[in-house]
Amino acid sequence: MDIRIALAGNPNSGKTTLFNALTGSNQFVGNWPGVTVEKKEGRLRFREGVTVTDLPGIYSLSPYTPEEVVARRYLAEERPDAILNIVDGTNLERNLYLTTQLTELGIPVVVAVNMMDAVEKSGDRIDSAALAKRLGCPVVEISALKGRGVAEAAEAAMAAAREGKAPPPFPYSGAVEHALAHIEEAAVHHLPGAQQRWYAVKLFERDQRVQEALGLTAEQIAHIETDIAAVEEAMDDDAESIITAERYGCITGWMSECCRKSAPGALSLSDRIDRVVTHRLWGLPIFAVVMFLVYSVSMMGVGAAATDWANESLFGEGFYLFGLENCWVSGVPVWFERLLDALHVADSGVGAVIRGVVLDGIVAGVGAVLGFVPQMLVLFFMLAFLEACGYMARIAFVLDRVFRKFGLSGKSFIPMLIGTGCGIPGIMASRTIENERDRRMTVMTTTFIPCGAKVPFIAMIAGAIFHGGAWVTTLAYFTGMAAIIVSGIILKKTRLFAGDVAPFVMELPAYRLPTLPNLLRSAWERGWSFIRKAGTIILLSTVLVWFASSFGFTGEGFRMLEEEELHLSLLSALGSAVCGLFAPLGWGNWQAVVASVTGLIAKENIVSTMGVLYGGEGNVYTALAESFTAASALSFLVFNLLCAPCFAAIGAIRREMNSARWTWFAVGYQCVFAYAVALMVYQFGCLLTTGAHPLGLAAAVIVLAGLLCLLLRPAKRAGRKEGEDAAMAA
Numbered sequence: 001m002d003i004r005i006a007l008a009g010n011p012n013s014g015k016t017t018l019f020n021a022l023t024g025s026n027q028f029v030g031n032w033p034g035v036t037v038e039k040k041e042g043r044l045r046f047r048e049g050v051t052v053t054d055l056p057g058i059y060s061l062s063p064y065t066p067e068e069v070v071a072r073r074y075l076a077e078e079r080p081d082a083i084l085n086i087v088d089g090t091n092l093e094r095n096l097y098l099t100t101q102l103t104e105l106g107i108p109v110v111v112a113v114n115m116m117d118a119v120e121k122s123g124d125r126i127d128s129a130a131l132a133k134r135l136g137c138p139v140v141e142i143s144a145l146k147g148r149g150v151a152e153a154a155e156a157a158m159a160a161a162r163e164g165k166a167p168p169p170f171p172y173s174g175a176v177e178h179a180l181a182h183i184e185e186a187a188v189h190h191l192p193g194a195q196q197r198w199y200a201v202k203l204f205e206r207d208q209r210v211q212e213a214l215g216l217t218a219e220q221i222a223h224i225e226t227d228i229a230a231v232e233e234a235m236d237d238d239a240e241s242i243i244t245a246e247r248y249g250c251i252t253g254w255m256s257e258c259c260r261k262s263a264p265g266a267l268s269l270s271d272r273i274d275r276v277v278t279h280r281l282w283g284l285p286i287f288a289v290v291m292f293l294v295y296s297v298s299m300m301g302v303g304a305a306a307t308d309w310a311n312e313s314l315f316g317e318g319f320y321l322f323g324l325e326n327c328w329v330s331g332v333p334v335w336f337e338r339l340l341d342a343l344h345v346a347d348s349g350v351g352a353v354i355r356g357v358v359l360d361g362i363v364a365g366v367g368a369v370l371g372f373v374p375q376m377l378v379l380f381f382m383l384a385f386l387e388a389c390g391y392m393a394r395i396a397f398v399l400d401r402v403f404r405k406f407g408l409s410g411k412s413f414i415p416m417l418i419g420t421g422c423g424i425p426g427i428m429a430s431r432t433i434e435n436e437r438d439r440r441m442t443v444m445t446t447t448f449i450p451c452g453a454k455v456p457f458i459a460m461i462a463g464a465i466f467h468g469g470a471w472v473t474t475l476a477y478f479t480g481m482a483a484i485i486v487s488g489i490i491l492k493k494t495r496l497f498a499g500d501v502a503p504f505v506m507e508l509p510a511y512r513l514p515t516l517p518n519l520l521r522s523a524w525e526r527g528w529s530f531i532r533k534a535g536t537i538i539l540l541s542t543v544l545v546w547f548a549s550s551f552g553f554t555g556e557g558f559r560m561l562e563e564e565e566l567h568l569s570l571l572s573a574l575g576s577a578v579c580g581l582f583a584p585l586g587w588g589n590w591q592a593v594v595a596s597v598t599g600l601i602a603k604e605n606i607v608s609t610m611g612v613l614y615g616g617e618g619n620v621y622t623a624l625a626e627s628f629t630a631a632s633a634l635s636f637l638v639f640n641l642l643c644a645p646c647f648a649a650i651g652a653i654r655r656e657m658n659s660a661r662w663t664w665f666a667v668g669y670q671c672v673f674a675y676a677v678a679l680m681v682y683q684f685g686c687l688l689t690t691g692a693h694p695l696g697l698a699a700a701v702i703v704l705a706g707l708l709c710l711l712l713r714p715a716k717r718a719g720r721k722e723g724e725d726a727a728m729a730a
């Protein structure tokens with residue numbers, strides 16, 4: 001039989017880093033709580049027959065969060081052979097709280113004190129031998145990041161598993177011990193000896209899940225209750241608090257014996273930074289500036305130069321290699337043209353179709369998307385940096401303060417921040433929200449944030465209409481955020497979502513300088529999936545778009561069209577049929593409508609479709625500048641930012657909602673909301689610039705009034721909860 005070792009510890013203590021070091025796998029490491037929601041398994045790299053399980057990060061074994069439920073079920077029910085409890089050495093006191101619970105499970109425990117590199121740097125001292133004595137289990141000092149002590153920790157856990165000896169029970173005060181003895185006698189004496197303690201403590205805490213799992217009768221519960229009540233009476237506190245207080249009391253004693261701080265009381269650098277970036281007033285403006293810088297650097301700096309080069313030279317005529325005059329390298333389209341010539345593809349008949357699909361379809365469309373790769377890599381690199389250094393966790397904290405004012409939970413914003421990379425993990429991150437209504441609301445609104453795939457079309461509009469200003473992308477980001485808040489307020493006031501805000505306790509992780517390989521890997525992973533999409537789904541879409549835009553019914557029947565006959569194409573017919581619907585938004589031309597629709601397949605398609613439809617002769621940007629005004633461009637941008645996300649993300653919504661009806665509701669809400677906002681943007685935009693159409697303006701005013709009504713009306717109380725939820729789920 002395999003030896004099964006479980007990694008358990010607080011969020012951000014380095015479990016995943018250790019897991020990767022032990023198993024050689026490549027799980028995502030983030031300086032970010034809630035990254036590992038599910039448990040993951042791997043095989044120990046340097047020994048046969050050992051399975052390692054990475055559990056989600058938890059602060060305790062109470063069943064309050066999904067992470068705790070997952071971890072606790074695994075530990076208590078599947079009972080691994082040993083627990084490798086990883087504790088953050090820079091935060092020992094708080095981390096040991098979980099340790100006092102793990103040692104009660106009756107499973108062998110080895111404590112690995114992690115981040116010893118950081119502990120030593122700060123000048124603190126940890127006496128692990130003394131700590132081992134107090135805890136009654138082996139204590140190993142490690143640095144998962146530097147790979148120090150990792151093998152020793154695994155060996156110690158294996159030895160503990162073989163020996164099978166659990167640590168001695170954690171000592172409570174006399175009165176509690178007395179009650180625990182009674183409870184063991186009354187309710188859990190049929191369990192194996194090693195397991196009785198944990199169940200007795202949980203029963204003492206009136207843990208309902210444990211009461212149910214043990215199948216206690218009402219009589220037994222009543223019997224236990226008299227014991228608990230007696231202790232509560234004597235100690236003048238409730239049972240759960242008594243246990244917590246005794247654990248902490250004991251830990252404080254251990255700390256004074258086993259740990260010496262270098263400079264007690266001094267304000268650390270981390271604290272000083274936090275004072276600034278989480279400031280009540282400046283916190284949010286600083287974040288806005290940071291995002292602006294991120295978008296500026298990626299959109300304008302290095303990234304833009306590379307993207308311009310890609311668009312104009314690589315996917316254009318060509319360029320001089322290293323600027324040398326005799327090293328002319330032709331652009332990709334030229335190479336393809338030569339290839340077609342070499343293959344003797346004719347200029348007419350089937351040959352013309354092949355030439356068209358390759359040059360005007362694939363090269364123009366996919367090339368337009370690939371041109372953004374440099375910008376995306378820079379963007380993803382910087383987002384990875386913000387995440388890994390610990391800044392994003394501060395933002396969740398700052399936003400929580402803002403959103404609490406509006407009756408929303410800050411926990412909804414972790415998915416949003418994750419969604420800045422890609423909406424799908426963002427939607428999945430909503431799992432950490434316990435409250436079902438808040439969770440659904442978060443799933444519905446997370447994709448308002450511009451994900452990586454939306455950035456290219458935003459950048460394209462910024463480039464074509466607004467001289468490439470990074471403020472456009474930043475504005476899109478904060479528009480997405482505002483849309484989440486506004487939707488949150490509106491939805492919270494309906495009966496479907498009403499209810500109290502779930503408490504959000506988030507510990508701020510220490511600031512860390514991320515390692516370059518980690519950042520590069522993270523940027524490359526996202527960048528590569530972007531490239532892969534360009535080679536598959538976007539390629540396929542551009543081929544379809546090209547066909548539909550190059551063929552049509554004319555007086556002479558169905559045939560391939562000339563350049564100037566675009567208006568006769570199938571696509572034009574389809575687009576024109578619905579484009580009236582979008583005329584009030586200012587972009588009732590069929591090209592823009594078709595681009596929005598192909599954006600449902602993948603948001604990058606908006607760019608590739610524009611590339612095919614506006615490419616033709618000359619520059620896409622010039623063509624775009626001719627067909628959009630400032631107001632209609634912003635309206636187009638806002639609509640595509642907020643409307644239904646791509647199919648893959650809709651699939652993720654479907655999985656998380658677990659109901660077709662809720663999915664339709666979510667997508668419908670997003671589209672209606674996007675339409676309303678885009679309408680206002682265009683009509684009020686026209687009012688300020690070219691002058692508004694009275695009818696359109698009236699519609700925008702009505703929409704605005706309606707929105708304000710929804711925002712300001714009094715909240716409904718949470719009523720008829722079961723009935724309605726059941727009706728939606730049906």
Ligand code: GDP
Nearest residue numbers: 012013014015016017029030031115143144145
């Ligand atoms: P998890 O949430 O417990 O899975 O923690 P992770 O493995 O994701 O790590 C959290 C953060 O701590 C990451 O930024 C890691 O790079 C960092 N980290 C992990 N181990 C060490 C270590 O030994 N020393 C230092 N200085 N940082 C570490």
Ligand code: MG
Nearest residue numbers: 015016035036
């Ligand atoms: Mg993890």
